[in-house]
Amino acid sequence: MGICTWLVLGGLAGWIASMIKGTNARMGLFANIATGIVGALIGGWIASHLGGAPVTGLNLYSLAVATGGAVLLITVLQALRK
Template identity: 35%
Template structure:
C-alpha cells in the first residue's frame, strides 16, 4: 500500500472510530488524521502479531477492520489522557 493510500486509510479509519465512540472528542481533521494513522499502524502491528492479519491491500475488509480497531484503541487512550489532565 502506498503512502498516500495509508494516509487516506488512517483519515477514514480515524473518522469512523470517532463516530463509533460515544461522547465529544476534541480535535479537527488533522488530529483525526494523526490518530487514525497511528491507530492504523497499531492495528496493523497487532493484527499481524495476534491474528496474522496485517495491512495488505487498500480495498480489503481485513485491512479496514484492523485499521478501525487500532484507531479505536488509540482514541480510547487519547481520550483517557486528555480527560485526566482537565481540572
C-alpha cells in the same frame, strides 16, 4: 502501500473511530488522518501478533484493523487525560 493509500485509509479509519468514541466534533481532518494512521500501525502490530495479517492495502480487513487500532488509541488517550 503508497502514501495516498495511507492517507485515505487513515482518514476513513480515524473518522469512523472518532464517530464510535464520540470525539468527532473535536477532531478535524488532520487529527482524523493522524489517528487513523497511528491506529493502523497499532492495529496491524496487534493483528500480526495474534496470527492475523497486518494492514495490507485499501480493503475492508485493513479498514477494520485500522479502525480497531484507532479506537484503542482514542480510548487510551481519553484515559490518560482523566
